Amino acid sequence: MVATEQITALAAKLYRADQERTPISPLTEADPNLSAEDAYRIQLEWVRLQQQAGRRIVGKKIGLTSKPMQQMMGVTEPDYGHLFDHMVLSDQDVMRTDELLQPRIEAEVAFILKRDLKGPGVTVADVLSATRYVVPSIEIIDSRISDWKIKLSDTIADNGSSARVVLGSKPVPIDGLDLQLMGMVLEKNGQQISTGAGAAALGHPAYAIAWLANKLAAYDISLHAGEIILPGAVAKAVPVEKGDHITVRFSEIGSVSVAFG
Template identity: 55%
Template sequence: MEHIREITLQLLDAEKSCRPIQPITSRYGGLHVEDAYQIQLQILDVKLQSGRVVIGKKVGLTSKAMQTMLGVNEPDYGHLLDDMVVQNNGTVEVSSLLSPKVEAEIGFVLKSDLVGPNVNYLDVLLATDYVVPTIEIIDSRIADWKIKLEDTVADNGSSALVVVGDHKTSIAGLDLRTVGMALFQNDIEVGNGAGAAALGHPAHAIAWLANKLHEFGISLKAGELILPGALSGAVAVKQGDAVTARFETMGSVSVTFV
């Protein structure tokens, strides 16, 4: 337990100071993914005690390419807190982050709880109030993004901020697998994809999350925003960049880095 406490404090300090730490996995032999989730939950507990509020969850590593790169066969997750939300067309100070990247995702807002362990994608659809266009701003408190699964899990799934679009879309009659997205950086298209990029259907990713969280005594709550995974590859951003994700039938969401 001592090394879990040490890593918790290191990651909290790295986020606060904007000074990255060396990979956890290179310094703590035998660290298991279960340990990494405990670190994530300890960091969460510190933030909750300081007054932060959980407003949702995020799923990461939903693409086969990313899973292969990290040598895993399932996604991971992190928590979204109230101070992580950026309004549509808002600005983000680059100096507050270490090495930011952006990903476009279909955000789900729930109207009822989802409690594992036997949640399926139909349960997710029935529990969904509406979907919104989102840009997740990911960041790594690990130097140079030299991460393995345990590194990113401990580091809240490498999550930093989420930009939430204004347009709320009912999923009635909407095939989320085929909803297309184009990602633009300074008016140049830098990525595109569709809902199927997230485990074949984004609701599958959320069902996985509900069932995984059951292992830790956590459930998905009505009103929470759930990010099911990126529709295209992560794109690095810098000061002066303007990023927009345009979703078929769902509207768009934008953010500028200053």
């Protein structure tokens, strides 16, 4: 295991990179043997720094839920990160690109919980019964690692490469929704560039959330009522820059948009 003082130093390095908008070299470049377990320790220390700065946890995000992404990263399970209050944007907001380093966007169905979920043993049925509603969302991912040259431990330590989330404005109850087959169309500057379906997130987005609740049980962490849970992208990430406009449309639950200014 990496020594506690080194964990603290690496978390501070990532925190400064985010604050100063200056990417750093991959952590795995200096330590090729950095484990996922130690990377989560770095992430939790980074979370503590955010809370120390007055920011509040409002949810969690899951990444690496598609089989192609897992194969590319050489892993067999997803990863996760934390969402803070300053990360949440509303439908049709403008995202200032000078607050980001090298952003990309992903389309997801965001779950809002009405009661706590804590593993082990959480099932898809538990997730569905604990969900207040879903909304279309755009996750803005970013990396504090130069040129996205990340391995699994880099992105875990970097809070799952999280940055912002844009939430749709019309909550939809999940009763009667086929979240597995729900289709998605992603438009960039008025042009359709990607499509997908809910099954891309571990076969079913609620299964991804069950995985997260059970994974977090090892750290004695719960998913809490009122939290936003992002279960993973339904299509590949798309790079964005100043001047771009993104719209994501989901069948049955509507659309969400964001502009980059």
